[in-house]
Amino acid sequence: MKAVIMAGGFGTRLKPLTNNLPKPMVPIVNKPIMAHTIKLLKHHRFDQIVALLYYQPEKISTYFKDGSAFGVKIDYVKAEDDFGTAGSVKNAQELLDERFLVISGDVLTDFNLTDALRFHQEKGSIATILLTHVSNPLPFGVVITDNEGKIERFLEKPSWGQVFSDTVNTGIYLFEPEVLDYIPPKTEFDFSKDLFPLLMSKGKPLYGYVAKGYWQDIGGLKQYQSVNLDCLEEAVHVEIEGKKQDNAWIGENCIIGKNVIFDKQVVIGKNCIIKDNVFLSRSVIGDNCFIGENCEIRDSILWHHVKLGRSVKLLSDVIANDTRIGNEAYFEDNVFVSDHCVIGNRAVITANVRIWPRKDVEEGAVLSTSLIWGERWLRELFTNSRVTGIINAEVSPEFGAKLGAAFGAYLGKGNYVATSRDSSEAARMINRALICGFMSTGVNVGDLRTMPIPIVRYALRSGQEKGGVHVRQSPRDE
Structure with missing residues (x-):
């Protein structure tokens, strides 16, 4: 039987983990999400798969190839543009000449698809939506059916005032091939907003099947963490590689040191080295990782080729591929580090x-805001009577106002200070923020505006100002 995997999503809400990786390739207990989906499909005899690709398609096709290594046959269809959910499937119509299933590439589930298929056949449905019950239906499409399962009403992503059911659309569908005739080609067309209302208006048999089992949409970073922990706790039926030893699944060719504690469930990938006196609790360690002695890792997920120095502490964090973390680094909860990063010794990530x-x-740095722009986060901004940092990252208007207020408080109310800047927009912005900070403490400000530094220095020597600040963009800035 045939199945379509919607694998074209950008994974925007999973950034920074998906900056260099398409969402279906994000690992769940050391396997891509899509690998778990293919395993489920194959188990229920959906062994002819069409993967719809859009964002970084080569990373998916290179990994899964023709599907033979996974016991299935995979055809790839690359979209020219974003045509919506239904429009994307329409793009693969020539491959879908029989009944087929559609499943999103960013969900983890263990639904019994065979039972759903049987329901679809018995009802003579042209389209069947797999449904499930959730405690918070707001992010999903809400559906209500009659006693026979025929859909009477649905609403896509309602507000609380519009919620009429806790039964939601899981993004898994069973279709007869003639459904594709109702979807216009090369046009943005959505299942929930466009196709299903159209089918209902034409009186076509549209049913909802309430599936039993685990289902989780991996829509954001929190959900990504919780899905991995659910796998560890065996709340969902997925295949975890490795030999089970008490609380741990340990991959082949691993070296485990002395006094290593596996508290609660832990997954260790292949070819890992875990040094002495390491504490691991409810965590996933990817392939080819190195964990230094005396590390403490709780509720965290390490991808592949991650190296931790000694005495590193992680709490509910995610560390992506090829990242190196120095000795005695400390991570507070819910830190997400993308690939190929370097965290220095004794760094603190809040x-x-x-x-x-x-x-x-940098070594010893304290990082309390997200690091998006620039390449480095320095241990200190104050060096040799200067404050140097990345604009809008380390040196923001908020920082400028606080700096001005601190300097003003030191100078004292009623005193005078001079400010100046170069002609760049960044310098103008920070200069204005500094002025606001000075004035908030009662300091009088003489703004010299655009002025060369030598003239500012001369003005400070000959005037009544108690201090001065010049803001400029680095001449080496590119």
């Missing part, structure tokens, strides 16, 4: 920080 790919955090 809660809820996101670090984009290929960033360096």
Whole structure:
């Protein structure tokens, strides 16, 4: 039987993890989401798969190839543009000449698809939506059916005032091939907003099947963490590689040191080295990882080729591929580090920080805001009577106002200070923020505006000002 995997999503809400990786390739217990989906499809005899690709398609096709290694046959269809959910499937119509299933590439489920198919056949449905019950239906399409399962009403992503059911659309569908005739070609067309209302208006048999089992939409970083932990707790039926030893699944060719504690469930990938006195609890360690001695890792997910120095502490964090973390680094909860980053010795990453790919955090630095722009986060901004940093990252208008207020408080109310800047827009912005900070403490400000530094220095020597600030963009800035 045939199945379509919607694998073209950008994974915007999973950034920075998906900056260099399409969403279906994000690992769940060391396997791409899409690999778990293919395993489920094959188990229920959907062995002819059409993968709809859009964002970074080569990373998916290179990994899965023709599907033979996974026991299925995979055809790839690359979209020319974003035609919506239904429009994307229409693009593969020539491959869908029989009944087929559609499943999103960013969900993890263990639904019994065979039972759903049987329901679809018994009802003579042209389209069947697999449904499930959730506690918060707001992010999903809400559906209500009659006693026979025929859909009477649905609403896409309602507000609380519009919620009329906790039964939601899972994004898994069973279709007869003639459904595709109702979808216009090369046009943005959505299943929930366009196709299903059209079928209902034409009186076509449209049914909803309430499936039993686990289902989770991996829509954001929190959901990504919880899905991995659900797998560890065996709340969902997925295949976890490795030999089960007490609380741990340990991959082949691993070296485990002395006094390593596996508290609760842990997955260790292939070819890993875990040094002495390491504490691991409810965590996933990818392939080819190195964990230094005395590390403590709780509720965290490490992707592949991650290296941790000694005495590193992680709490509810996600570290992507090829990242190196120095000795005694400390991560608070919900930190997400993208690939190829370097975190220096004794660095502290505070809660809820996101670090984009290929960033360096200097030894001993404290990172309390997300690191998106620039390449490095320095240990200190104050050096040799200067404050140097990346505009809008390390040196923001908020920082400028605080700096001005601190300097003003030091000078004292009623004193005078001079400010000046170069002609860049960035310098103008920070200069204005500094002025606001000075004035908030009662300091009088003489703004010299655009002025060369030598003239500003001369003005400070000959005037009544107690201090001065000059803001400029680095001449080496590109």
